[in-house]
Amino acid sequence: MPTDIEIARAARLKPVTAIAETAGIPEQALNPYGKFIAKVDTAAIPDFDARPNGKLILVTAINPTPAGEGKTTTTVGLGDGLKRIGKNVVIALREPSLGPCFGVKGGAAGGGYAQIVPMEQINLHFTGDFHAITSAHNLLAAMLDNHIYWGNKLDLDARNIALRRVMDMNDRALRATVSSLGGNGNGYPREDGFDITVASEVMAIFCLARDLADLEERLGRIVVGRSRAKQPVTAAELKATGAMTVLLKDALMPNLVQTLEGTPAFVHGGPFANIAHGCNSVIATRAALKLADYVVTEAGFGADLGAEKFFDIKCRKAGLRPDAAVIVATVRALKMHGGAAKEALGQEDLHALQAGLANLARHVENIRKFGVPPIVAINNFTSDSHAEHELIRSFCRNHLGVEAVICRHWAEGGAGTEELAHKVAELAEGGDADFAPLYPDEMPLKDKLETVAREIYGAAGLSLGPRVAARFAELEAAGHGHLPVCVAKTQYSFSADPTLRGAPSGHLVPVRELRLSAGAGFVVAICGDVMTMPGLPREPAAERIHIDAQGQIEGLF
Known part of the structure; x- marks a missing residue:
């Protein structure tokens, strides 16, 4: 199978004016950046604010392996799948950061036949x-x-x-x-x-x-x-x-691009979920909700980080009410959570998979705590076995009371998510969503953080030094107690220890520092050893990225 960049390069893109027409965006609202990218001035769309909102679907995931579990790929694939079954859909994603693109992951625009394009521009300077x-x-x-x-x-x-x-x-x-x-x-x-x-x-x-x-x-x-x-x-x-x-004036307008199958996508903003709130811009999400019947968006890393912040920060601040949540899981990540070694993830191991399902179970339970109905998307890898898939599906059905759908969008595009698309549409239209944040505004800051630690991470509580305890009191006295908390911690575990896999319970969450983000409207709790300036790995992706003799970029996935 060709690489992601080869697939993206071979795609026949539609002019951005055609994509805008699909989304109901008039040409006078477009500020083009070449043929296939445009910024959208929503003020130039007639009756924009008066339009009803579509259904909002969040794509989140279990705790990932270092390579990621295909959450963006699944978001794109689900959007294409909804379009294939006749739904009016717009996707809303974050912009990639150059740090991970040249560091660990390479590109971050989806993968295989579930990508947003033009992939190279999106992953690099994009619209600046x-x-x-x-x-x-x-x-x-x-x-x-x-x-x-x-x-x-x-x-x-x-x-x-x-x-x-x-x-x-x-x-x-x-x-x-x-x-x-x-x-x-x-x-x-x-x-x-x-x-x-x-x-x-x-x-x-x-x-x-x-x-x-x-x-x-x-x-x-x-x-x-x-x-x-x-x-x-x-x-x-x-x-x-x-x-x-x-x-920031021009940057604040959301960026319109497309998937390989021509589904409109807003790609705008890009905070990390392990050190910030991990969601695309409110402006882009609101624009998508006014333009489409279904909006598929994502929140970074596992649901303990991205989804919790999406619900407790973004939805709280913007007045959004999500209708359904898709939890992406992979056989390989669940096996790693069950104790399998990284080198053995390509081999069938039902024992490790069974043990790792505790991680998925906690994420499903956590999503329900916000009043949002969940569904599980199993992102298929060629090394997966039929028995492994059936074990996950049976566990979800019999122990969690949720459906788990096998998705093959990486290899098949939207055709590989049609079943998921039908079930997500049913879930969103079912009227079962009754969204509420995890904690009220008036709860003290320390209690908010402790609530997240206990309810989402399965922790026994917090570990605070005297300086952090004093900082809580200082922030309360200064009138910031009504703000939500934004936890900065490792994405690889429910705990602050990246090596603690599965669904650990009874641990303490060590809070190293509190930072006030008064303009954003939250307090950042930095936990464990997480860094707000990441480092490059021993062999960064930048070593493999170059321009070939034909002037084409190679190595960016």
């Missing part, structure tokens, strides 16, 4: 949204240090600067730095550091903002540090928000 977010964030950082240099009227305490710089690349060498070295003309030296762009609060704000005015107001609430009197200092006080909004 991430560059704009990086620039807006670093403009704020530059204005902060410039303010200190020119007299520090706000009396910022250089020992209590909260804002770190960002870049869209994995670079562990920049996690902790010292800035402003080189003499008086370069400012006042201080400890600094970098996060990856997708962990930036500007990225989170970008993805949660309702419109340009809301974006600017949220940017102004970013707390950049504290004064010597221990008072918060904001981006608005630095007078940075107008210029930041200018940099």
Whole structure:
């Protein structure tokens, strides 16, 4: 079978105007970026806000292996499957980050015959949204240090600067730095550091903002540090928000592309779910809901991270009410959760698979806690056996009371998800969804985090040092107790230990740090050893990416 990039390259794409017509988007609402990509100005769509919303379907997953379990591929395949059975559908996805593209995973636009295209542009610079977010964030950082240099009227305490710089690349060498070295003309030296762009609060704000005015107001609430009197200092006080909004103005319009089968797809925004809230932009999701009867979206990594944040942060903030959830599972990941070695995942092992099903069971139970009906999609791999598939289906049917559907979209495109599409449509139309977040706004921050730890992770509670405990009290006293919590932890386990597979219970979640994201509207709890600036692996994907003699990109999947 050809590689992902060969399949994408061989595709005959429709002009983006034709894709827009399929989605009911008039040409005057398009700002084209070449022939196959356009930004969409929803204000130019007649009667846009008055339209009813379609059905919202979330695609999430079990805890993944390092290679991922095909959640984006399944999202694309399900969208194509719904289109094949006659449904009016739009897909809503995040944009890939250059960090993982050149690091572990290569591309992130789906795979096989379930891809969004043009794949190469989407995986690389696309429409420049991430560059704009990086620039807006670093403009704020530059204005902060410039303010200190020119007299520090706000009396910022250089020992209590909260804002770190960002870049869209994995670079562990920049996690902790010292800035402003080189003499008086370069400012006042201080400890600094970098996060990856997708962990930036500007990225989170970008993805949660309702419109340009809301974006600017949220940017102004970013707390950049504290004064010597221990008072918060904001981006608005630095007078940075107008210029930041200018940099983000065009980027805020969602990007329209297509699948290999011509299904419209919005690809917009890209926070990671292990260190941020892990969902595409509210603007793109709302646009899709106004344009389609069915919207298929995803939330990053396993349901313990992506789905929980989708429900407790994105849906809470944007007033969204999901109608169904698809939990993607693979035989190989379940076997790894059951104790099988990575090298043996291609061999039939019903014992390890049986043990690993506890991971799937907890995710199904967790989704139900939000009042959203789930269904399981088994993403087929050629190494899977019939007996392994039947074991999963039987377990889901007899022990969990959910259906599990074998999906072959990677090899067959939308034809490989027709059964799933029919069942998802029935589930979404069944009226069984009764969505509610896991905890109320008025619950104290520490109790919110403990609720997530107990109810979603199966933990006995939290492990807090005195500094973190004091920080909880400080945030409550400052009036931030009503905010939801955004947990940053490993994606590979329900615990904060990436080696603890399956469905561990009774563990403690170690909380290392609390970061206020006042503009985004949540508090980030950094747990375990998770890093907000990832590093490259021993053999990064970048080593294999190149341009061949014909000028074509190779190695990007």
